[in-house]
Amino acid sequence: MTYVTERLASTCVVALLALGLAACGGSTTTPSASAPTATGAPTSNSNAAGSKVSANTASEEEVAAALESAGVSNSARWAKEVVEYRPYPSDDPNLTALRDKLAKYNPGQETTDKIVSALTP
Template sequence: MTKKIVQFGLPVLIAAGLLAGCGSNGSGTGSSASPTTSVVASSTMPPGGSAANVAQVDPNTASESQIQAAFEAAGVSNAGKWAKEVTEYGPYSPDTISDTLTKELGKYGIDQQTLDAILSVLAPQ
């Protein structure tokens, strides 16, 4: 069975979380079906691309060219420059990547839309 990585916007995640929290199927047993797909969520949709078509990469293990290709697929302008900068400022943890890149890429005057697209592509492990 192949698992698919899918990205959803924040409102969808909130709704899904509320529904998942219900947990009761009305029978009183409290059992629920297990999902068969993995979901990697992002609160933003990258510009110029469909979120479902954008693969995420681990900036700690991916090469600069792999990061650049992921940025290009997400519609990030000047993807090569940003891939170089992302590679330079690693390694990243899932808890600090947003703060680190906001600070470091902010030095270059990155706009919020581009930063959001970059962050939507990166998934450090």
């Protein structure tokens, strides 16, 4: 796959994720955990942006969405890399094996930290 085709495919995936979130009623504001709903019951933020996903079991799309919410640029590309190098040791909370694999792409410490912050082993 050429770089341009890969880039276009990545852009399409991100656009589809954004459209999917919008179609599900997503909004740019998140209600607070104690904000009452129309029925008066408090809401829950269990699926709030920034939720971690498993590097071992989440789909590539789920990983991309988690990376995007963590502020990782080109999240679809990094999600592909995360999925490619599976499995990761479940007893490694710092995802050292993933960090080592990503290092060959020279993403920079900040990007690597953002990627790992969105994932669990």
